[in-house]
Amino acid sequence: MSGDHDHDHDDHDDHGEHDHGGAADEHAGIDRSTLSPYAYRIMAMRDLLVEQGVIAAEDVEAAIAAIERLTPTNGARLVARSWLDEGFRQRLLADTRSAAAELGIDLPEEPRITALENRDDLHHVVVCTLCSCYPRALLGRPPDWYRSIEYRSRVVIEPRAVLSEFGVDLDPAVAVSVFDSTADHRYLVIPVRPVGTEDLSEQELVDLITRDAMIGTAVLGG
């Protein structure tokens, strides 16, 4: 593993398996010899920690359940409110954490999350080239492609080509701004509100805001 690899404990991209197996793998009869070395190591560490009484197996299951409970809905609620309330929009851009608290969304102090607003002439797209940092508190678990080496390398080198593969063909007049989450910041993209949604309720707006639009690999209503 390179020195560049690790950001925080929940964002490695080498151990997706443990997200699924959880503590139930032995009971489910999973053959550990089929696992990747990273997954195998993580399970061995977990077993040791449980065996030594450092953590309980239930703690591991609860932590996995807490991760699984997070969905993109919280992010969508922030976006929808920002479309409807100009004051909230400005507070969200200035201080995403305290604005989220207004909606009862409790964001951790670290890693900090900053909202990036798309405009008709500016499109943001988010990546973590060093590993797979992602605003999990607002979007849940990242999609597999977000953690792929292909996305992580290509979206900084040729963002317009990558976006086109996602179905987003940007006008040459639109600037592309790729945000690489290299340090202690994560980013949430506020997509442009689609035309024709003026009569929708806040909940209807929440329902149409997609995860990918908040990563910047989709536009809404196009």
Added chain:
Amino acid sequence: MSTMDASTLLAGDRVIVRHGPEQGGMPRHVRTPAYVRGRRGRIVASRGRWPNPEVLAEGLPDPIGADLYAVEFAQHELWPGYRGEPQDRVVLDLYAHWLGKDETGGTS
């Protein structure tokens, strides 16, 4: 290239990313991707002061911390032959000790 006094960095300042620390070897853990080292960019915002991940990764505390800045790079500065538009950018957060003053009056 002179070492940057972090307190002097303001939005709009032109910087050049160092290839590595001025003294000592390369830390075993760094948050400065290779693709921006030696490249010219522009400060867009201060991100505050954080424990230096290069220190934390060694299992050591960092009570002093390091100043973090959002730095913007023109795509054509990063990738010769970039096939996009001239206004395209990459923004990433870099610690002050990786930044030096760009005295060449770059065009980005």
